[in-house]
Amino acid sequence: MFKPKNILGTNGLLKEDIEIILDTADSFKEISTRSIKKVPTLRGKTLINLFFEPSTRTRASFEIAGKRLSADVINISGSTSSAAKGENLIDTVRNLEAMQPDIMVVRHSHSGAAEMISQFINCPVINAGDGFHEHPTQALLDLQTIREANGGLEGLNVAIVGDIAHSRVVRSNIYAMKTMGMNIKLVGPPTMIPIEIENMGVSVSYYLEDAVRDMDIIMMLRIQTERQNEYLLSSLREYSNLYCLTSKALEKAKDDVLIFHPGPVNRGIEIALDVMESRKSFILNQVTNGVAVRMALMYLLLGGSDDNNN
């Protein structure tokens, strides 16, 4: 029985929950291969995509997921500037609640926003990313992709490379992967490794070679140019020299290593072009699985027991 009432993060998801999600997602993948890519499961249900941070791909993924389940999907964009005049977050959410949505997907640039919103709204909430805190659907689709390629998850070695401090993908992956028995190594410049992250049960290195050797999966993160202004980076050129995943860097890697990136990729800075095109790159698989995982979550949150829907 799938117990969670919201998906605010992977922190707290049990192994059984994750397995149910991945198994369900496997079944949903097949729907996207049909010529009529629709099932009537969530017919008549209203899904609101509340995105306070701009995002084309994640929002499109949730939209497609909802529509393939026959739900009515509404996309709403908001501003997160605290200086912006107008409705604050709680008022926006309360107004939307009054329109009785069945499920809400929220992305916000402030950590903790999803948790806050779920306190003010009755329907299930899926966190599509809150600040630097969590991005659970990304971690789940990453697990799905790994499981598909490897057959299992337990004991695999994963390296995550890049701006660890500002990455919600990292945190969600750490919680989820540790629950499934995987080993994680974080790699990045010292300025981008947050204090005491080893407490989360991971190892840390500043050198790309440690992200390549003995790893089953290498996950590259996006680097944002704004970080230069925060004194965290000297230049993108130097970052790329140190951390770009090139064919040369991959020479020391296992033959069956998988390459991941949550997207969008800064070509040539995070991953070299030829590596992106190679058979080791599972970036597009991640995207396909994204739709299936999101369909699975919507189904599980609404389809389970009647306690979800008042």
Next chain:
Amino acid sequence: MTTIIKNGRVIDPFNSLDTQKDILIDKGKILAIQSPGKITISEMEKPLIINAEGCVVSPGFIDMHVHFREPGFEYKETIESGCQSAAAGGFTSVAIMPNTNPVNDNRSVTELILSQAQAKGIVRVYAIGAITQGLSGNRLSEMAELKDAGAIAFSDDGRPVMNNELMRRAFEYSKMFKLPLIQHSEILDLTHGGCMNEGAVSTELGLKGMPSEAEDIMVYRDIALLEKTGGRLHVAHISSGKSVDLVRQAKAQGLPVTCEVAPHHFILTDEAVRGYDTNTKMSPPLRSANDVKYIKEGLRDGTIDIIATDHAPHDLADKQVEYQNACFGIVGLETALPLTLKLVDEGIFSLSDAIKKLTSSPADIFNLNSGNLSLGQQADIVVFDPNIKYKVDKSKFHSKSKNSPFDGWEVKGKVIHTLVSGKVVYSNIPN
């Protein structure tokens, strides 16, 4: 009106008193303190009898760090509501920080505050003047005028004085007036954009941290400057273990440094931020368990001189927002007593020592004619029951604002009566 407080356990640290006594008050002053039952007055006087059986009777508490948002932010708190909150918390004197709007950097605002407090006649109010004009950190305020208008210290709280040269000159200038400078110690460069303590919890929660070094570095700077210039430094709301140690060393060297701690910094750690309740957001932030350990040690060995709440009322509109956007600060006047008593129960210090940090010590540091129960002294007294158990209910707070993380907590220790100049300004006789 003559008043007798009977059968209480009188604790007056200033006079090293801790015993059962009755107290006689007349014309607003303490007339006599005698063994129970020994006070005799003529029938004609018809005194008000306050039964303090089972209670502690001590000098009214003094809070050297409150924010009453008048003028400018009256929707959060007014001088009147703030004073009522103080009285309910057992405080008979408070010192108001100058970050009002307009800032208290001139005579007019000081006089407004003091006259308003006088008119409401609830508790004694002192004004703290700004160190810099408009709290801009650019120019010294007119300290002479502020002192003349009644200011008892200077501070730019909630901002630090960042400019090193200016801080040096502020110490030098203030020497003339023999008043302490109260510093909100925070190197803003290091905390920019932060909203909680930097540590394992901030890493997990994905919130930008404010490292404790930001406090330590400024404390160190101020002590170093003080050594050169003379003057007096009082470190506001100390929260970092390292800073406590710096103050300890400075005192050992004989430097005129004092400091205060707020109850939330010895009760909560940064773990309380999990769940993103904005009532755990304040500056300086809740720190690590290790820092709290050092704070308690500092209270025990006397390095930390006084307890001051940093009562910072904020409206729901300011707090019911994303953590990053929420205002810093919580109210504290009405929870200070039970939280302080928790440390007494833990054995950190004695009840008498706890009361000292709320009465005679602040009076001594800031030269206030208060904080003790000497004969002839104005009768600023609190009667409290240290044993009553109850649940904190913020809806019953007298403050206009209810931003407290302690709502719903099971605590012990309640104020029964508060008297200012012999007049009962707060009464809460339990059923």
Next chain:
Amino acid sequence: MEFPLTTVVFNAKDISRAITRITHEILEKNKGASNLALVGIRTRGVALAQRIKNKINSIENTEVDFGILDITLYRDDLGSGKFNTVVEKTNISFPLDGKKIVLIDDVLFTGRTIRSAIDALIDFGRPSIIQLGVLIDRGHRELPIRPDYVGKNIPTSKDNRVQVLLREEDGVDEVRITDN
């Protein structure tokens, strides 16, 4: 008719004979196996459909197309909490357009499962005809659905429980009816 406790109403031999008869009826009605496809409804409809497929192969020496349908996503009682929400894989790998489909299920009751199955099939394509074969018809239809091929008609009361056990899934071939 009320059944005391649990009664076995169909044993392994009965089931085997029923399947043989149903297979012959299918071939007769459709005049052979050409353009025919079997779709089993999860879970036990699949095993039954597989047996029928094998039988057709031994009679007509033809491999008919075979599909598996999971109708969980087409149910009309999602959110009721009354069923296990695990979704299994649907596998219909052949084109449906113009085909003669025989849907196979173990028990026909209210007819709602079959309604869901028809909706699902139509999302996959446009069969020329859809027929229905069931091992047990227990009555109490709530929708206008009728089977083309039936193993046995068993009148029951609504609170009886009808259990079909098949060796592929349960290790034994049996149909049991339980009082509540």
